[in-house]
Amino acid sequence: MxxxxxxxxxxxxxxxxxxxxxxxxxxxxxxxxxxxxxxxxxxANAGGAAVLLFDRARRTVLLTRQFRMGAHLAGQDGFVIEAPAGMLDGTGPEQRVRAESCEETGYRAKQVRKVLAFMPNPSALTEIVHCFLGEYERGDKVAAGGGKAEEGEDIEVLEIDAGEAFAMARDGRIVDAKTIILLQRLQQEM
Known part of the structure; x- marks a missing residue:
């Protein structure tokens, strides 16, 4: 051209x-x-998808805590609180977040809806992260969660009051960008 x-x-x-x-x-x-x-x-990675699961009636969110080497090398302890997410690996974003929510938290999301997509670092990554909000209830637990050991995952599942999660994003206890963005979006809608 x-x-x-x-x-x-x-x-x-x-x-x-x-x-x-x-x-x-x-x-x-x-x-x-x-x-x-x-x-x-x-x-040049394929992109990913993330989902923030929330229980509207109880005003709780499901987050995970897992080790991230980049955070460790940046001087943090490396154990990051974040929304379930995964690389697309040839699947569609909605399909990926449904699979990741079950694998990581053990909960099957009732409804998921895409709320935005963003590029975390357009100067050094081709990645686009597709972000979803999804609803869950206590009865939607279908597996243990915790991730896949064969992929090196050892994930702790956290059910947190939504107000506390919003505060954690504000005060720096949650530092993951996609999770902060999703929490801010959820807060706008609640």
Whole structure:
């Protein structure tokens, strides 16, 4: 395309362990018309989906706590409270959140509805996270939860008062972006 302000010159695969990490060389046409060559490392992953399960009658939410290496390396203890989520891996976002809610919390969501999608870090990730709100009740527990041991998951299930979860997002006890966004959305709707 002649008028495209971006020209990809080269893509070099640096690693493909968990997701492809590429070094991309490109040229960008600046506002003054000059072309500038740049290089960036980008994880080219397939995206994911997350769901915040809430019990409207009891005003509770289901969250999980699990170890995250990135948080640990950033100086946190590494055990992050978050909404159930997973990589799409060839499935649709709604199908993924339904599976993840059962695997991680043990609860089957009655209804799920997509509320937004966002890019967590568009400078270094191709990932788009699809976010859902879902309802549950006590009787919707169909499995133990806790994740899949064969995937290295050891997940603690937390049922928390919604007001307390909102406070945790405000005061920094919840630091996961998708979870904060979903809690803020739920708070707007309650």
């Amino acid at each position: 002649q008028d495209d302000p971006i020209r990809v010159i080269d893509e070099q695969l640096l690693s493909d362990d968990h997701a492809p990490l590429k070094k991309v060389t490109f040229e960008q046409r600046r506002s003054d018309g000059a072309w500038q060559r740049q290089e960036r490392e980008v994880y």
